[in-house]
Amino acid sequence: MDTAFPLFLMLLFAGGLAGAMLAMGEFIGPKRLTSIKLEPFECGSTPIGPGRQRFNVKFYLVAMLFIIFDVEVVFLYPWAVIFRDLGVFGLVEMACFIFILAAALVYVWKRGALEWE
């Protein structure tokens, strides 16, 4: 009970916050519905038509870059949990890790992979 109680509070807070946001949008947000806004949201592509259409290959590049950096950032979480135990050693190790990650980002940037056109 003692350990679960903060978790319960967290759940309550998260649920409450999300609910409050939705409710606020519903009650005080302006509503100007157009035909485009009423379409199902499909990341910018036309929702009606054959399912096997060709996507621009740039979408895949962006998706891949996102996944790479997203997954690598996940490694920061375990470190955050035992940050105090690892001390300076962990800080240096993580700095190396982030440096390599940043080097990859610089490389991607310089190569123009982040340019859409």
Added chain:
Amino acid sequence: MNVAAINISLGGIGPLLILSATALVVLAIDCFWPSERRSHLAYVTVAGCLVALGATWRLWGAQEAVFGRMIIVDNYSTFFTGIFIVGTTITTLLSIGYTSRMGIDRAEYYALLLFATVGMIMMAQGLNLITIFLGLETLSISLYILAGIQRQRAASIEASLKYFLLGAFSSAFFLYGVALTYGATGSLDLEHITRAVGETTFASKPLLLIGVGLMLIGFGFKVATVPFHVWTPDVYEGAPTSVTAFMSVGAKAAGFGAFVRVFSISLQPLSPDWTHLLWLLAVATMVVGNVMAIAQTNIKRLLAYSSIAHAGYVVVAMVAASALGTSSVLFYLLVYTFMNLGAFGVVLVLGRQDEEVLAIDDFAGLGRRAPALAAAMALFMFALAGIPPTAGFVGKFYIFSAAVQGGFVGLAVIGVLASLVSVYYYFRVVVVMYFMEPAGEIPLAPRSAPATVALVIAAAATLALGLFPSPFITAASRSLVAVLF
């Protein structure tokens, strides 16, 4: 949690760190100071490799499990690390003229070679199946890209895609095998697995056997043993020749590095169960590899089937499951690195602007037009066929004597017969070079000094290892004394 308990040893993974850093430097140089010709990146790569080789040299004699028993630094892994780095160095030197001719002279090419080498080292140093898998993937993913780095050529893309699809499939087999082995033994640590397997009352043995069988498929694919070899000829033919050369020695050596550690060392108590399987694998690989090679007219396909056959010889030594067998694996892979890189090296220094000489008949008349090159090719062919006094003979001699000492006389006889078959197709190349009239002009590439250096190193090593093998054989057998547990 105590950090000291993990036993962090940056020196132990020194070669790995140096190669990773070199790869980052190569990428950074090309990003910030781009230039038309990129041969300087190759020299940076070679310099990194030499420093890493020095770091490897200093590791000789060390023996400890580091990083929470994920990595093991012993003579076995150090010997393999040496083989990998030498292979990468020679490949890079061979690449220097070739890559600019083929339009693949990119920073990514050199960086991926280095990252692949990092994966190989991780496989040889892995004391935990997870580390081995991580290395396997680092190596494989780099190779998938390298095979397709010549984007304008359909054959290169085809090789990359075939290798990727089949490789991903075999990785899944391997991973499933690892999972089942974990389920059966309760550990991923190779030493704990040995202990669990050695226990007499062992209820979950079928689970373990299935797991071990699946891992065998994964390794069998990586080192190209029959029946997991079908990708080899297509991928070797389609990939740029320098990448093929790298793949045929590095990936194979790395595959065997992990294969031998997992099977011959960690799963040694289980050897009555897997010996027969490996026996079949060895016979099928030697016979199919050598017989299929006879029919080839393309030199890269011929060398692909020859590399399959050589994987078979190495498996023969594994079947022997003795100290002599395992040390002959190490020695043979060292020898194979030089002779096979040499053979591919000759192929890749022939040919003009983005046009390669790949039909065996195109080698006609090479004996007169380029005597030194033809002599080198003849030497590598003799070595691959196992003719004394080349290193190939000594390597095969140790493998087959290990098989005989282990009581596998039949296997040794089949192996010797299979390598007799191989003499036919290796000698055909020599005959074509010296005794056949060329149909047309053979295109000769402008001479590349670094490639010449690489070929001289490979040829010298092929001869030296054949004439003075004892220090290397001693080193190979000392690699085993120090293997932990």
